[in-house]
Amino acid sequence: MQLGFLVDLHLCMGCKGCEIACKVENEVPLSTWRLRVKYVDVGSFPETRRTFTPLRCNHCANAPCERICPVSALHYLENGIVNIDKDRCIGCAGCVMACPYGAIYIDPQTQTADKCTYCAHRIASSMMPSCVVACPVEANIFGDLDDPLSNISKYIQQHQGNVQVRKPEKGTDPHHFYVGGGNVQLNPLASFRGEGHNLFNKLTHLPLGGHH
């Protein structure tokens, strides 16, 4: 079994329901995110549109975070999920430095690394990840990539040529796919980031804590 995710960006409307569901399900502290939706505005008035890109751990087959972890706190489950054992983590932040997707953070409450686990605890109880359940338009498609009859496999087959992963040049072999994505959504260097261009400019963030 090889579990994977696919997000159809044509369907996503940026409601952030998945983000909130993830926060609640996994008790993700303020100022940190296991899953978040990036907004990018494209075009010039009046020809403008806003794109929405849910970003989470890619559960790579060749995961740099798993390789660099000195204590195997990051490890593979049999179903392909890259899981994290927070009791074993020493908080060296090597995984934060290794992940090309910026998907790992130091939890300010536990002072250990944390990230999306595809809701491994729910999967173990035969439930879907909370973000999948919360999505009102079924943009998040989750399933077994090894099963050609699973929804995700069928979706990939139906959208041949329009299925992408983030940063394929990194050789991480992500198990997280996007349909309908482009350079603007998937390449962090392709869009302008400037002071004062955020929807919300007065965000409050918890300090990382510890010794930093």
Next chain:
Amino acid sequence: MVHEAIAATNAIVVLDVPLPGIVWGWIITMNMWAKSIGTGIIFLGFFLLKKYPNETGFIRLPVVAISIVFIHLFLFFTVIDLHQMFRFWHIFFYPHLTSAITIGAWMATGFVGLLFAMAYAIYLKKDEAMYDKFLGWTVLLGIPVTLYTAGLMAESTARELWQMPTESAQMILAALLAGSATMILLGGNKFSDSIKKDLGIILGLSAFSAFILYMAEYIFGGMKAEEVAATLEFIKGGEYTAMFWIGQIMAFIVPMVLVCLSIKKESYYLLKIAAVSALVGLWVAKHVWLVIPQLLNMS
């Protein structure tokens, strides 16, 4: 920071997670800097004891003492950088052997054991032959201990700027630079002119070689990946430009010039200034190189 944006899309990120900030900051810089001195002084001690056995016998105890102090500084900063520092023992009881951190921790532990064996041989046993025997093994283990941080940086695949071949060379050169600088300051006027000249040449050539590598990355690095090009913007007019050049000048250019002048004028005083400049500048140069890739947005 934008590299690929084109007018046709006019794409602007209006909402995303903020950068996590500098995850590996000055503590890791201290770690690398202290380790360069801790292993470098051993390399230089070995070189002098082999080439000038009759004139350098007095360095045995100070060399091992300095190495013990700086290797423990390196270990101290390694441990306090952990967010869960009291779980440090997990590295030894739950080791993951694909991680450069694990391998480095094991090797550094062996290195410390050998240093204490050397200290025992020279301080308690007063046995120079035993010391020299341990020194050979310490030098051998000192090489991978010096290099493993390059492996760790290479495993940090999100940071394209750090590549194993270049960083390996930089780590060894930093150890030779720091080791020769520390030895120059340690020797005072007890060294003969030929030893001073040798130390000056090692310092100058290490500085020259490291400077070439930095400049090669500075000029050509951006051609290998767009992330590297974007990262280098931080030192090409960006917020770390001044600090980068302060590091390059103090660590490499000033020592190169002063070494040349000191050899020409036979001035040990200039060599000492070069040594101090190299040690201070090395910290700055390492720090800038450590920090700038972390300013790049990954999402």
